[in-house]
Amino acid sequence: MRTLLKNGTAVLPSGEKKCDILIEDGRIARIVPQIQITGGAISGETHGANHVKAQAADKNSNQVNDIQIIDCTGKHILPGLIDIHVHLREPGFEGKEDIQSGCAAAVKGGVTQVCCMPNTDPVCDNAVVVTYIKTRAEQAGLCKVHPIGAITKGEKGETLSDIGKMKSAGAVALSDDGKSVMDSRIMRLAMEYASDFSLKCLCHCEDASLADGGSVNEGYNATVAGLKGIPRAAEDIMIARDIALAESLGVPVHICHVSTYSGVEIIRSAKARGVKVTAETCPHYFILTDDIITGYDTFTKVNPPVREQKDVEAIIKGLKDGTLDCIVTDHAPHALKDKQVEYALAACGISGIETSLALSYTYLVKTGKLTLCELMQKMSANPAAVLGLRGGELKEGEPADVTVVDFSGKYVIDGEKFVSKGKNTPFNGFEVYGVVNYTFVDGDLKYKAD
Numbered sequence: 001m002r003t004l005l006k007n008g009t010a011v012l013p014s015g016e017k018k019c020d021i022l023i024e025d026g027r028i029a030r031i032v033p034q035i036q037i038t039g040g041a042i043s044g045e046t047h048g049a050n051h052v053k054a055q056a057a058d059k060n061s062n063q064v065n066d067i068q069i070i071d072c073t074g075k076h077i078l079p080g081l082i083d084i085h086v087h088l089r090e091p092g093f094e095g096k097e098d099i100q101s102g103c104a105a106a107v108k109g110g111v112t113q114v115c116c117m118p119n120t121d122p123v124c125d126n127a128v129v130v131t132y133i134k135t136r137a138e139q140a141g142l143c144k145v146h147p148i149g150a151i152t153k154g155e156k157g158e159t160l161s162d163i164g165k166m167k168s169a170g171a172v173a174l175s176d177d178g179k180s181v182m183d184s185r186i187m188r189l190a191m192e193y194a195s196d197f198s199l200k201c202l203c204h205c206e207d208a209s210l211a212d213g214g215s216v217n218e219g220y221n222a223t224v225a226g227l228k229g230i231p232r233a234a235e236d237i238m239i240a241r242d243i244a245l246a247e248s249l250g251v252p253v254h255i256c257h258v259s260t261y262s263g264v265e266i267i268r269s270a271k272a273r274g275v276k277v278t279a280e281t282c283p284h285y286f287i288l289t290d291d292i293i294t295g296y297d298t299f300t301k302v303n304p305p306v307r308e309q310k311d312v313e314a315i316i317k318g319l320k321d322g323t324l325d326c327i328v329t330d331h332a333p334h335a336l337k338d339k340q341v342e343y344a345l346a347a348c349g350i351s352g353i354e355t356s357l358a359l360s361y362t363y364l365v366k367t368g369k370l371t372l373c374e375l376m377q378k379m380s381a382n383p384a385a386v387l388g389l390r391g392g393e394l395k396e397g398e399p400a401d402v403t404v405v406d407f408s409g410k411y412v413i414d415g416e417k418f419v420s421k422g423k424n425t426p427f428n429g430f431e432v433y434g435v436v437n438y439t440f441v442d443g444d445l446k447y448k449a450d
């Protein structure tokens with residue numbers, strides 16, 4: 001089966017272009033201004049002037065021989081999104097999410113590749129768990145799944161895990177996400193070993209002694225709400241440490257979910273002096289402030305916590321000037337019972353993979369902070385580059401991981417409608433633009449809107 005995406009606006013590395021895209025044998029076969037079909041034969045025009053419409057053999061059908069034609073008029077065609085920070089929860093926490101439900105949520109969100117964090121049960125700290133995740137992902141048959149191995153055994157921060165064996169089994173990076181490796185000597189060793197295997201450490205930055213069991217950003221709202229705060233310094237100290245280690249070793253490092261204005265500044269100055277540091281942030285850090293915690297809604301509890309207006313502004317500026325390379329979700333689904341407890345005891349995390357594109361488009365592109373091309377770099381090309389994954393751009397000959405989205409389509413977020421098992425979103429009631437219509441992975445249709 002071949003698929004022709006007709007009359008859409010493609011977001012290409014060179015800019016937005018009206019064109020037709022032909023998908024054949026799982027790959028992007030053609031990207032040209034007009035593709036003509038006559039009796040099943042296809043030819044592409046490189047100039048848009050001679051517009052010839054696809055002729056359907058039967059006028060009421062959108063299929064010519066083995067070609068499925070999808071009218072994309074008014075829609076955008078994007079490289080499939082690549083989310084390098086996702087919690088799929090399997091093995092062990094299938095009540096929160098499993099690989100099948102997480103991947104279904106991903107393709108609904110326009111995401112065609114995910115990297116999943118190792119804080120499962122058992123922790124993904126060995127080749128067997130890496131292989132298990134890959135097998136389960138193949139069985140699910142939805143999006144591409146790349147496991148991230150733990151830096152230390154059991155994410156205990158004490159002994160390095162089987163880095164080489166995990167790499168051989170298919171791990172694409174290392175992380176003890178959920179916490180920092182507090183022992184700097186261990187972290188240094190980890191970075192050295194990781195680079196020997198051409199892997200990067202993805203650093204969750206939080207000094208545990210400073211965070212000290214806090215729930216929200218330390219500041220006025222925490223005091224008013226009577227909730228224990230986590231200072232920015234808890235995050236910044238570890239960002240600075242991990243950059244210092246990477247710099248001294250001359251190895252690359254990636255900073256996870258940046259939430260502080262000061263963290264953005266540390267990364268900016270490191271990049272300026274040539275340190276091989278990359279960084280990511282998430283929609284909640286460029287949209288929300290800690291004003292929302294005063295309602296005690298535990299769906300707002302996330303680690304690191306949402307901060308203040310000056311942080312939101314610095315993060316947007318960091319995205320614009322390239323200090324922050326990627327937008328990821330830190331998709332952290334939780335069961336309702338993990339959230340329906342008092343704020344201090346509630347689980348941290350936001351179920352975000354179904355709303356990331358629409359939230360980012362609405363708050364960054366519609367507001368004029370980023371162009372759509374820049375957004376796609378943050379959500380597809382750069383994540384691929386950071387981890388050396390294939391994909392991230394619409395290009396002839398590449399695997400057809402493609403998302404068709406209607407950015408004029410408006411809807412109100414309702415977590416109850418998520419296909420993810422995690423309904424925990426602080427964005428309920430937010431009006432956003434960007435309805436994903438179709439998601440293709442290797443040319444196969446994996447999601448179609450109702």
Ligand code: DOR
Binds near residue numbers: 301302350
């Ligand atoms: O909010 C968070 N949730 N932050 C993390 O670092 C871990 C994640 C989780 O696993 O739930």
Ligand code: ZN
Binds near residue numbers: 204256257303304
């Ligand atoms: Zn984290």
Ligand code: ZN
Binds near residue numbers: 085117177178332
């Ligand atoms: Zn995470």
